[in-house]
Amino acid sequence: MTGPLFDIAVAVARIAVFFAFCFGLVVVMTWVERKGAAYIQDRRGPNRADIFGIRAWGLFHPLADALKFLFKEDFIPDNAHRLFYQMAPMFSLAPAILGIAVIPFGPDVTVMGRRIALQIADLNVGILYLFAVSGMTVYGVVLAGWASGSKYPLLGGLRSSAQMLSYEVSMGLSLIGIFMVFESVRMSQIVTGQGGLLFGVLPKWGVFVQPLGFILFLVAQYAEANRTPFDLPEGESELVAGYHTEYASFKFSMFMMAEYLHMVVGAAVVATLFFGGWQFPYLGDAGFLLPGGSTVAVPPALVLLLRIGAFVSKVLFFAWLYVWIRWTIPRLRYDQVMRLGWKVMLPLSLLNIFATGLILLLLNK
Amino acid sequence: MEAVLFILFGAIAVCGAIMVVTRKSPMASALYLILTLFAVAALFVLRQAHFLAAVQVIVYAGAVVVLFVFVIMLINVPEDRLPVERATTTRVLGVLAAGIFILESAVLARRFWMQKGPAAEVGxxxxxxxxxxxxxxxxxxxxxxxxxxxxxxxxxxxxxxx
Structure with missing residues (x-):
């Protein structure tokens, strides 16, 4: 294949594979969420959908859901602003998937004499792109809340826009420490920077050098994704279903997909920034380098496989963490959410920046 | 390629900006404003100013316009009660000022014409x-x-x- 054609083919393939990974995981996560909820609450969960009598632990339920969403009546309320009402689910879904573009799924690989990054775009602005994209997610919620022409969605939309704006501040500030330690905002460099060892034993992962930053970022991310304990915008006990009360059929499922995409992409971001991305502990390019000084040689193909596997398992774990936390921690009250955002998260993230700067200054002396 | 993209995003930015001031519904204006801001960010990317593009989207599209939308939602004026727009003296003067501004920028653009080819790594x-x-x-x-x-x-x- 010639040069430009090869590049285009690689780009298209990367986009297709990574998007397929995300959407596939979304489908699985809808099942994991309900099954996880069931086991945490000591019941069986969905297990009735079957194909020719094969039930497969309820794994066919996502399929049944999709069919149901497709064939339900696509209803638009009389009071709704028709155009904006139809645009809102798209505004919700599109930014949710875009974040995956800067996530590296593995180290660079060499195919037919060319280096190919396992990342859709290794942008110079890296994380800033993620912030830009996550800043867009608020429009879907707000537009849905306003365009539905009904009071519960409006209240949900108002809540969520205030909440998302508040937590975006601490989300941004909680990552400054990571930039300072790894001296870059480029995702690939942050992951490579996490390859070393701390004190010769611990992998130099973001979570070990920035423990406070990790907790702050995780909390801010849950608030951004409107997940319990921060799912006030759709608090069903007070707002029916919040901003998507008036949505039915496939438009409703687009909101649901957006929420699960947030979980998947959010899990990938946490894994990349704080848990070494594709770094496998103690695994170098040639094989394992254990802290004791012993080495185990591993063939390059297996190294690549182990690294991609490490990344995927980290993503799966953090996606599961979303489910775990949702069914463990009850929902906060709205004033508590706001107080936590401004009076706890913000000062702590500023403190984290200050402490990180101080330690770096002392270490470099 | 770069020229095609420049014309495309420039056209989107200008059309979006015109729509912002001519739409009757404030929500539509706000959404066209987002479109314009994105197109301008794309123009920054074309000049290798990646940081500026990201900040443009984070600050303007991600925060400032969200506040506009927030206010539109809070006040929530029904469409039949929006104020009727008339051709007042201020508006006529505004159009005149806009015309002068466009002329001025054309003159300035001719003087400080951007170099062709890839821009330096300044952004x-x-x-x-x-x-x-x-x-x-x-x-x-x-x-x-x-x-x-x-x-x-x-x-x-x-x-x-x-």
Whole structure:
């Protein structure tokens, strides 16, 4: 294949594979969420959908859901602003998937004499792109809340826009420490920077050098994704279903997909920034380098496989963490959410920046 | 390729801006404003100013317009009660001023024509950060004090008991 054609083919393939990974995981996560909820609450969960009598632990339920969403009546309320009402689910879904573009799924690989990054775009602005994209997610919620022409969605939309704006501040500030330690905002460099060892034993992962930053970022991310304990915008006990009360059929499922995409992409971001991305502990390019000084040689193909596997398992774990936390921690009250955002998260993230700067200054002396 | 993209995004930015001022519904104006801001960010990317593009989207599209939308939603004026727009003296003067502004920018554009070809690496995070904290440190600090004053002022106004 010639040069430009090869590049285009690689780009298209990367986009297709990574998007397929995300959407596939979304489908699985809808099942994991309900099954996880069931086991945490000591019941069986969905297990009735079957194909020719094969039930497969309820794994066919996502399929049944999709069919149901497709064939339900696509209803638009009389009071709704028709155009904006139809645009809102798209505004919700599109930014949710875009974040995956800067996530590296593995180290660079060499195919037919060319280096190919396992990342859709290794942008110079890296994380800033993620912030830009996550800043867009608020429009879907707000537009849905306003365009539905009904009071519960409006209240949900108002809540969520205030909440998302508040937590975006601490989300941004909680990552400054990571930039300072790894001296870059480029995702690939942050992951490579996490390859070393701390004190010769611990992998130099973001979570070990920035423990406070990790907790702050995780909390801010849950608030951004409107997940319990921060799912006030759709608090069903007070707002029916919040901003998507008036949505039915496939438009409703687009909101649901957006929420699960947030979980998947959010899990990938946490894994990349704080848990070494594709770094496998103690695994170098040639094989394992254990802290004791012993080495185990591993063939390059297996190294690549182990690294991609490490990344995927980290993503799966953090996606599961979303489910775990949702069914463990009850929902906060709205004033508590706001107080936590401004009076706890913000000062702590500023403190984290200050402490990180101080330690770096002392270490470099 | 670059020229095609420039014309495309430039056209989107200009059309979006025209739609912002001509739409009757405030929500439509706000959404066209987002479109315009994105198109301008794309123009920044074409000039290799990646940092500027990201900040443009984060600050303007991600925060400022969200506040506009927030206000539109809070006030929530029904469409039949929106104020009727008339051709007042101010509006006519505004159109005249816009015309003069366009002429001026055409003159300026002819004088400071951008070089063709790939732009220098001026817009990366590193170069912008270095410039901000060395050559423009004083301006940077003064801006931050100004913003702090604005924050404190807003809180003082909001807390005042009437």
């Amino acid at each position: 990366t995070v590193e170069t912008v950060g270095r410039a901000l904290f060395t050559d423009y440190l004083l301006a940077f600090e003064i801006t931050s004090v100004l913003l702090l004053a604005a924050v404190i002022g807003a809180i003082a106004l909001a807390k005042r008991k009437t």
